Amino acid sequence: MMRETGLITHDDGKARCPWCGTLPEYMAYHDEEWGVPERDSRALFEKLMLDGFQAGLAWITILRKRDGFRARFDGFEPGKLVHWGEAEIAAALADAGIVRHRGKIAATIGNAKGFFEIEAREGDFSRFLWSFVKDRPIVNNWTSISQAPTASPEAEALSKALRQYGFRFVGPTIVYAFMQAVGMVDDHLVGCHAKRG
Numbered sequence: 356m357m358r359e360t361g362l363i364t365h366d367d368g369k370a371r372c373p374w375c376g377t378l379p380e381y382m383a384y385h386d387e388e389w390g391v392p393e394r395d396s397r398a399l400f401e402k403l404m405l406d407g408f409q410a411g412l413a414w415i416t417i418l419r420k421r422d423g424f425r426a427r428f429d430g431f432e433p434g435k436l437v438h439w440g441e442a443e444i445a446a447a448l449a450d451a452g453i454v455r456h457r458g459k460i461a462a463t464i465g466n467a468k469g470f471f472e473i474e475a476r477e478g479d480f481s482r483f484l485w486s487f488v489k490d491r492p493i494v495n496n497w498t499s500i501s502q503a504p505t506a507s508p509e510a511e512a513l514s515k516a517l518r519q520y521g522f523r524f525v526g527p528t529i530v531y532a533f534m535q536a537v538g539m540v541d542d543h544l545v546g547c548h549a550k551r552g
Contacts, residue, residue: 361499361544369548373500380418386549392492392538396480399537400470401431404463406533407524408454416454423452428463436467462523469520485539487513492551494541503542506531 362370365377375385393399405424409417417424427450429435447453447460470480477483482490487509497503510531517525534540543550 361497361501362546370546371549372542372544372547378415381415384418389536390538390541390543390549390551392551394481394485396470396474397431397433399481399484400433400467401425402537403525403530403533404428404431404466406529406536407462407466408456408459409532410459410524410529412454420453423450427453433467433470436464437471439464459524466522466525469517469522472520483516484513487516488534488539492538492541494551496545497542498545500544504531507534507540509540510534 361373363373363376364370365382369386371382371385375381393402405417405421408424425431427447444457444460444464448455448457473480473483493507493509495503506527511527513534514525514527514530517530531540535542538551541551
């Protein structure tokens, strides 16, 4: 493995962003998902919820429990989550396959309600989110991971708008990480094999 201009060149010859290190799960996530533009409203909701669960934790923790989250949270279908009550919350709190945090579980239910408020007022959750980047990925050309910010004016605006719809665990840092992950922002370093812009 060799470091070049902030990238890591792995044994397979691919240059990757340094945050993914050498863990196979991280490398696959970096190559196949991170920064790929996502337009499906349910998938965007899922990723935003998982980023909220990540708060205070490493993403690898969430990535390794993602299948457990999907199973416990009804595939992150907002139409199912809005009907959750104490029985479902109790079952989630007893499930070692997810991060058991009452506040984050309750926020997911409330955020599902916010999802439908956005759909009612804005027409489409995906279109609402993407409007904050004028419907096109923002392509940054960083050469070092230290150049990438932890938030942006767009993330701050989206965070504020989501909170106005009752969303929780959507601060600017969480929202910026979400925007990177779903391709609203392309923060792959220059020379990274997965750079899309």
